[in-house]
Amino acid sequence: MDPSSDDFDVAAYLQNREVEDTYVLNRFRERRKKILEDGAPRSRKYVNRDHPAANQRLIDDYFADEPTYDDAMFRRRYRMQKHLFLRIVGDLSSSDNYFTQRADAAKKEGISPLAKCTTAMRMLAYGMAADAVDEYIKIGGTTALECLRRFCKGIIRLYEQEYLRAPTQDDLQKILHVSELRGFPSDIEAEEAHIEKEVEPKKKRGPTRMLDVWDMDDDDVIIVNLDKYGRPIGKEGGILNRFIGSMVRRKQFAPIKYTSWKEMPLKQKSAMLKKIESKFEFIPPINDTTREMLKSELNDKWKQWKTDLKGKAYDPSKTEEEVASVVPDSRVDPDQWRELVHHWFSEKAQKISKINRQNRAKFEDVHHLGTKSLPIFIDEKKKKGNGVSPKRKEIYIDTRTRKDGSIVSEKASRVIEELKKHDNEVETSQSVQEIQSHMPWMDDIYSKVQGPEKRGPVRCMGKIPKPKKLKASLSENQELRDKVKQMQEQQNNTNAVLVNVLSLIQNRFSGEDVNDILRAARQVTDSSSSPNQTDSPNPYTNED
Structure with missing residues (x-):
């Protein structure tokens, strides 16, 4: 063997290495430039998915009178029989507005309940990725994930008590017997204790990023x-x-x-x-x-x-x-x-x-609503009350009373006690009915106990906008009430003066002259009185 053939060419190696390094460096720079360009903000591309056509294709394939695929094929692909799937779709549509077909602002038909539930079942049955159902059902990846999340939550909410209950003692014995035949431990308590020891500490909840x-x-x-x-x-x-x-x-x-x-x-x-x-x-x-x-x-x-x-x-x-x-x-x-x-x-x-x-x-008047807003809480109570809006008294009591019946603070306890004293009172007075239709907190029981409202949010109601017309009507009504009150005070003063004058006349005169004077005074008083006032006997009459 010729040893000269094994000589290593260092110069050629270094030259080739320099070329390779230059190539790799250039590729790295191009890749980095592309990443920076892709990461720049840009408008999202609109995809016309043609939801009506996709909905009709799904119906023709599985839900028509003569579908393309028979019941056996449906059972295999949906993991359940058709009548059970349709029952689930009906229950979800009646309990969750998300599983109803709606039109957008452009009057375009949206995704049907059948398509949304089919999306969730395909992902559960086949373990498909979120965007894998887009080709057939024409539904985006984010929407597919939302369908899956709402579908699972809806199933738990609707059927948990009947089908997802905890096993009874008989159920547990059957499970243990089958498990023992298959080689699993029969002592379930010992196994649970062993699992609890190996469970890692619960992670703290992170921020809500939505x-x-x-x-x-x-x-x-x-x-x-x-x-x-x-x-x-x-x-x-x-x-x-x-x-x-x-x-x-x-x-x-x-x-x-x-x-x-x-x-x-x-x-x-x-x-x-x-x-x-x-x-x-x-x-x-x-x-x-x-x-x-x-x-x-x-x-x-x-x-x-x-x-x-x-x-x-x-x-x-x-x-x-x-x-x-x-x-x-x-x-x-x-x-x-x-x-x-x-x-x-x-x-x-x-x-x-x-x-x-x-x-x-x-500040002592706290509540236990947590993160739930007052409008949402009031709406929930309205639905429970068959569409009747709750009074501020009810809202205050409910938001200050815990589930175990205890009151959140001593001040709240005193206020609730005062509110319950007015249980039999009627809250709406006829003089303010027109205002009450817009501002139901005016002159209610809560305002009698806690005083009138000031600037800012309405207590036990939250932030409420006040229309300009309503503000004008409130100011006009207040002016009228002030004028009526002023006129009543003037009339009361006039009547008091007349009573004093009649008393002096009676003390100084007697006989028929006094009776003539008193009759004339009564006529003046009656003519100045309001027609709505009831007549009351005059203590200074001298009729025999």
Whole structure:
């Protein structure tokens, strides 16, 4: 063997390596450039899925009188018989508005209940990915996941008590016997104790990010019902409230560097409202009143977000630089955080914070609603009461009474005791019936116990917009009541003067002259009296 053939060419190796390194480096730069370009903000592409055609194809294949696929094929692909599946679809449609076919703002037909339930069953039966059903049923990946989530929750809600109950003692013995035949341990208690030892500690709940709403397709919206005051209600109203909370925690929408909501630029507020209207559809349609209510909710959630950050990171014993150097949440922009901390350490903010702490210390009237809003709670009580709106007295008692019957505070206990003393009173007086139709809290039992309303949210009702016409009618009615009261006082003074004059005349005169004078005085008094007043006997008459 020739040893010269095994000589290693170092120069050629180095040259080839330089070429390879250059190629790899260029490929890396191209890939990085492509990633940066793909990550840039861009408009989402609209996909015309033709839902009516997909719905009709599904009916022709499985649910028509003469379907393409027979019952055996249906049983294999749906993992159940057709009549059972149709019963589930009917129960879900009657209990959850999501499983009903609706039209969008452009009058385009939406996804049918059959398609939504079929999507969920295909994902459960075959373990399919969310976007795998798009080709046949024409439904987006995000919507498919939402169908699966609502389908599972609806099944549990409808059939848990009957079919998903805990096993009885007989059921447990049968399960243990079958398990023992198959080699599983028969001592279930010992096995449960062994499992509990191996269970890892429960993880703490993370922040509510509402990614299922943020990642919805452009043609998907959540239907939110509004009450007569334009406030969101129902389960979807709760989703909207949580979505607003997640929005104000995103630095690009609601920067925390501003000291008050008034300083927030109009551009930022408009962007948040536009994002809400792109994700939610309101019934009745949204108007300026509802937009103002949404702005108010954005304001409250934004202030609460800054309060939460202060509770996590603010320490008066540390310097401003020490607090600003540690950002308490990954969603917070470091520059905005520094400006917020600088405001907290200012003399003006220190004074305001001290006043707020003193006011909070005086506040004793707490409730146990938690994160549920008052409009949603009132709507739930209205549905339970067959459409009758609850009175403020009922709302106060329910929101201050725990499930075990105890009262949340001593002050609430005293107020509830006073409210129950008025159980038999009629709340609506005829003089204010017209006002009551718009403002049912006027002159009710709660206002008699707790006093009239002041500026701001209505107690036990929440934030309520006041129409301009209603304000005008209230001021006019108040003026009329003041005039009537003034006239009554003047009449009472006049009557008192006449009584004094008659007394003096009676003391100084007697006989027929006095009777003539008294008759003339009574005629003057009767002519000045209101026709609605009842006649009362005059103690100074001298009739024999």
